Amino acid sequence: MIRPRDDVALMEGYHSPQLDVTVRLNTNESPEAPPPQWVGELARAVETVDWHRYPDRAATELRTAIGGLHGVGPEQVFVANGSNEVLQTVLLTYGGPGRTAAVWEPTYALHSHIARLAGTAVAEGERAADFSVDLDEVRRVVSLTEPSVAFLCSPNNPTGVVDDEATVRATLEMVQAVDGLLVVDEAYGQFAPWSALGLVADDVPLVVSRTFSKTWSMAAARLGYLVGPAEVVAELEKVVLPYHLDALKQIAGCLALDHVGAMDERVARLVEERGRLVARLTDLPVEVWPSGANFVLFRPTAADGAEVWQQLVDRSVLVRNCSSWPRLEGCLRVTIGTPTEDDAFLDALEEILT
Numbered sequence: 001m002i003r004p005r006d007d008v009a010l011m012e013g014y015h016s017p018q019l020d021v022t023v024r025l026n027t028n029e030s031p032e033a034p035p036p037q038w039v040g041e042l043a044r045a046v047e048t049v050d051w052h053r054y055p056d057r058a059a060t061e062l063r064t065a066i067g068g069l070h071g072v073g074p075e076q077v078f079v080a081n082g083s084n085e086v087l088q089t090v091l092l093t094y095g096g097p098g099r100t101a102a103v104w105e106p107t108y109a110l111h112s113h114i115a116r117l118a119g120t121a122v123a124e125g126e127r128a129a130d131f132s133v134d135l136d137e138v139r140r141v142v143s144l145t146e147p148s149v150a151f152l153c154s155p156n157n158p159t160g161v162v163d164d165e166a167t168v169r170a171t172l173e174m175v176q177a178v179d180g181l182l183v184v185d186e187a188y189g190q191f192a193p194w195s196a197l198g199l200v201a202d203d204v205p206l207v208v209s210r211t212f213s214k215t216w217s218m219a220a221a222r223l224g225y226l227v228g229p230a231e232v233v234a235e236l237e238k239v240v241l242p243y244h245l246d247a248l249k250q251i252a253g254c255l256a257l258d259h260v261g262a263m264d265e266r267v268a269r270l271v272e273e274r275g276r277l278v279a280r281l282t283d284l285p286v287e288v289w290p291s292g293a294n295f296v297l298f299r300p301t302a303a304d305g306a307e308v309w310q311q312l313v314d315r316s317v318l319v320r321n322c323s324s325w326p327r328l329e330g331c332l333r334v335t336i337g338t339p340t341e342d343d344a345f346l347d348a349l350e351e352i353l354t
């Protein structure tokens with residue numbers, strides 16, 4: 001039988017197990033469906049698409065609308081099928097054989113996974129004990145490996161930690177000094193107190209990626225984007241497959257941007273609910289990390305993480321089991337859901353731990 005590439009043969013692939021449970025708090029989706037008006041508008045739009053024609057390859061209307069949201073022009077916006085495809089395109093363009101991508105663990109597993117798939121060497125640095133980015137460690141990894149692409153993730157998945165502006169600026173300076181590109185993955189940016197979007201400029205090697213999957217309640221639509229220098233966006237356009245973004249998705253994104261107010265309200269509700277969930281968690285025998293995202297990382301202090309995860313599943317509550325991940329021994333990650341879902345989780349956890 002034909003064998004895959006040697007490096008691919010050795011790979012694990014990316015897994016995020018789904019189980020048939022009542023309360024699903026494991027993949028950081030929005031607990032609310034998109035606004036019903038948006039669904040109606042999208043249904044009507046299906047009939048307006050020229051289905052026998054290729055879509056607008058440049059997705060100009062969508063890029064203009066997204067740019068409008070962030071105060072930049074369409075030439076500074078790249079759109080793709082989820083921010084994972086954005087990251088893949090960045091790595092196909094700026095990574096590859098003979099080049100290195102730098103990550104600081106623990107962080108989003110797909111940064112290093114996609115880098116390897118694109119034939120890029122991965123340099124793994126360590127975060128500090130509290131999971132913040134340690135600038136001495138950034139300096140060490142960047143000067144040692146001179147990465148073409150370096151990743152920050154703020155808020156960081158799965159820890160929830162937000163990098164402050166001084167950290168992002170200092171990292172950017174170091175990456176710029178070795179002619180690299182800094183990617184700040186802001187999949188959860190709307191939940192955080194500040195954004196690196198304000199640092200984007202045509203003469204700065206920084207891109208900020210975002211997604212419609214989390215805040216925008218559109219995980220099923222697969223739509224993500226980055227904001228960055230026009231020159232970088234133009235290079236990415238050369239690499240991504242032609243017509244990769246289908247016509248209906250382009251419309252779905254444009255229509256969603258008419259509902260910014262509704263989305264902001266959802267974010268505010270989730271941030272408030274996060275506060276409530278953390279307050280109740282703090283009363284239980286668990287260690288909790290402060291989160292700027294729509295999820296919270298915690299570790300039972302007197303019980304085995306994997307066993308607690310199974311006992312939650314037995315009570316029809318699914319959270320992310322990070323307990324066997326490097327540097328996250330015993331940890332679980334819970335997505336902020338509706339108050340009802342969160343109470344089901346908290347009641348089950350309380351029953352298990354006390």
Ligand SMILES: *Cc1c(COP(=O)(O)O)cnc(C)c1O
Nearest residue numbers: 082083084108157187211213224
């Ligand atoms: C969920 C997530 C993404 C997004 O993925 P999509 O492909 O846009 O659904 C990207 N980065 C991080 C850190 C995430 O957690």
